[in-house]
Amino acid sequence: MKTIRTAAVIGSGVMGAGIAAHLANAGIRVRLLDRVPDRLTPQEEASGATTASPAVRNRLATDALARLLKTNPAPFYEERGSRLVTPGNVEDDFESLRDADWIIEAITERLDWKKELLARIERVWTPGTFVSSNTSGISIAAMAEAIAGPMRAFFLGTHFFNPPRHMPLVEIIPGPDTDAEVVTAMRDVLERRLGKGVVVAKDTPNFIANRIGTYGLLATLKLMAEGGYTVDEVDAVTGPALGRPKSATFRTLDLVGLDTFVHVANNVYERTDDPAEKEAFAVPDVLADLVSRGRLGEKTGEGFYKKVKTGQGSRILSLDLATMEYAASVPVRSPSLEAAKSAKGAAAKCRAIVGGTDRLARLAWGVVKHVLVYAADKADEIAGSIADVDAAMKLGFHWELGPFELWDALGLRETAARMEADGMAVPGWVRAWIDAGNESFYARKEGRTAYVRNGAYAEAEERPETISLKALKVWGKTVLSNGGASLIDIGEDVACLEFHSPNNAIGADILTMIRKSAEEVERNYRGLVVANEGRNFCVGANLMLLLMEAQEEEWDEVDRIIRLFQQAMLELKRLGKPVVAAPHRMTLGGGVEVCMAADRVRAHAETYYGLVEAGVGLIPAGGGTKEMALRAAESAGDDEESLQAAINRAFETIGMAKVSGSAPDAVRLGLMRAVDRHVMNRDRQLFEARRTVLELDRDGYAPPGGDGTIRVVGRNGRAVLELGAYTLKEGGYISDHDYTIARKLARVLSGGDVPGGTSVSERHLLDLEREAFLSLCGEPKTQARMQHMLATGKPLRN
Structure with missing residues (x-):
C-alpha cells in the first residue's frame, strides 16, 4: 500500500476545501481542483483577464483557499499550512492526478456527476492510488458501476463530517469490490495521520451516524408537534440533559442548514422500501415551510432561532411554531430537568430526566425510546456491530453515550419492558437477548470489554496504542492519590501523573502530588508522563482560592502558595528521569507552566495553549x-x-x-519548542507520550544541564x-x-x-x-x- 505523501481533492466547496486543509494539517501536499468558470467576474473583466487566463481558470479553487484562511473556526492548524495546498482546475490539471497517492472526490451530491468523474479518474489512475468519495449518503456500489478495471479494488467511501478539522468522525464505506487491505490501510491513514475516529459502515442510505441522527431529529419534531412543546423546551430536554451537546435539536439544525437537513432526510425517504421508515423520514411541514421561506438557519440568519441586535447587545429569539414569528426565549424549568442538571455524569442525567413524571420527562422518554428502538432495529443493516453504532453517534454527533450504551445505563430489561408497556415492539434480537438472561449489551469479560454480537458476547478490539487511565485505575494500577491528582502505573516502568480536580485547576493537592510523584518516579520508574482524560488538560491555578486569600489580605499564604508552585515546577524540571507532558484542549496559565517544566511536550493537535494570567x-x-x-x-x-x-x-x-489555535500554533508563538511534537489522534496521545519517555531513557537521559x-x-x-x-x-x-x-x-x-x-x-x-x-x-x-x-x-x- 502506498504511503500517503500527496493527495488531490476534486471539488472546492465547503467539504472539499475543508478536507484539503486538514490533509495539509497532516503534512500532506494537496492539489485542490474544481471546474473552470464559464464567465468572468466584473473584477476580472476590468483587469483585462480572459477565460483563458490561469487565474480565471483556477478561480474557484483559489477563492476557496482564500476563504479557508478567513473561516472561523480555522480549518488550518496555522496559516502557513495553506502553502501545502495548490489550487487548480479539472481541465488543465487533471493529468496531475497520476502523481497523487490519494484522490478524493468531493463534488455535488449527484450520482450521475460522480460516476462521470470516476470514469475520468480511472483513465489517469496510477495502480495503487487510493480513490475515495466524500459522499454523505449516495451508494458507493452505484458509483463503482462507473469503474471498469482494477481501480474498483482501491475505491471506497470516506465520509468526513463537517468541519473536517474539528469533527472527529470519518465513516469508511467499502464498495462491492474494495480490497480488504485497502480498507485497513485507509483506516490506518485516517486514524494515525489525520487523527480521526473511524467507523466502517455498510453501504446503506446515509450510512450510520446520519441515518440514526436524522431519524432522531425527525422523531423529535413529530413528538414536539404532538405534545405542543416549544422550541425552547425541546432544546432544554435534548441537550446535556440527555448527554448530548448544548446545540441540542434546533441549534443543531440551524448550524447544519435546514435545506441540507431536508436533503439528508430525503435521501432515506426516497431509497427505503419500508413504509414505516418512509413515514418516519417524511419532512415535517414546519421544516418545508421554513425552507420555502428561505429561513435556512445560521447561514441566512433565521431558522428555528434568530439573532437580533439591540441597544444592550445581541439577543437570541426562538421561533413560535403557532405563529411562525420570533419571540424572546423563555427559561425552561421542570422537576425532571432540574434533577438532570444536578446529576453527575451523562448516565445519571439521562436516568433523572427519563425517570421523571412531568411533561418534559415525557418528551425525553419519547425521544429516547424511539431512537433506541430504531438503532436496534437497523444496527445489523447499517453497521458491523453495536459498538460501531455507538462510536459513530459519539464521534459524529458528540453524544456522550451511544444508543446501546444509553440503553444499558437506563437498564436494558427495565427499559424494554417500559417500551412494550407503551405499545412499542422491541426488536426481536433484543427480546431474545433479554430472554436468554442477559442484563446488558456490554459487559466485562476477563478484564476486557465485550458486547453482544450474533447472540453472544464478543470481545471488543483493544489496540495496544490506546491506553485508558480510567481502566488502569479500575485494574488497581494507582500508585499514589489524593483529591486533586493520582500517580498511575501505565506500564513499561513509566508512571502517569493525572490531574482530576474540578476543571483540573491547580491547587495545593495537585502541587503536593507533583512533588510526591517526583520522589516516587525517581526511585522506581524510568520516567513520568503528565496527562489526564478530563475535558481540558488544565485551566490554570485555583483562582477562587487565590482571590479569597487576596481579599482577606493573607499575603503570607499567597506567598506560600506561589513558592510551593515554583518549587514543584523546579522539582519536575530537575527530576533525574525524563518527563513528558501530554496536554490537550484548554491548557492555560499554570497548565502551560507544568508543561514547560517537562523535557518534552507531546500535545494533542487540538491544544489551545497560553499564559493568560494578564487576563485576570x-x-x-x-x-x-x-x-x-x-x-x-x-x-x-x-x-x-x-x-x-x-x-x-x-x-x-x-x-x-x-492563546494558540492549535499545538503547531503554540510553537509559532514560542510557547512550545521545536523539539515538542503534536499527536493527531487523541486516543494515541498517552501511548506516544510514554514512547517518548522510553526513547529519552534509552538514549541515556540526563536532566537539563548548564x-x-x-x-x-x-x-x-x-x-x-x-x-x-x-x-x-x-x-x-x-x-x-x-x-x-x-x-x-x-x-x-x-x-x-x-x-x-x-x-x-x-x-x-x-x-x-x-x-x-x-x-x-x-x-x-x-x-x-x-x-x-x-x-x-x-x-x-x-
Missing part, C-alpha cells in the same frame, strides 16, 4: 515568565539584538494573553519593553491597569535592575515573578478581573 490582572508566577526568558536567551545565543527581539516577542505573547543561569536584557531592555507598552496605552489600545501589569512583566522578563547581558539565576527570576504576582494581587482592579472571570468565564478590561 496577573503575570505567570509558577515559572512561566522565567521559562519564556530562558527560551529567549537560548534561541538568541550571544547576539544582543536577537535576545531583545526574542524578549519582545515573549513580552507580547504573555502581555496580550495570547549552570542554571539566564542571560537577560537588563534595565535598557526593560526600557524598550515599557516604551512599547506606553505607546499602546497612549494610543488607547490598552488600559492604565494593562500598563501596570505590563511594567511588572517587563521587570521580570528583563531580569530586574541589572545591566544588559548579565546572567542571572533561575531563582532570581522566580523571586521577581513572585514579587510582581504578590504586588498585583493587592491591586483592586486585579481582584475585580479575577471576580469577573469567576462569575462570567470572560476577561474584564478595566
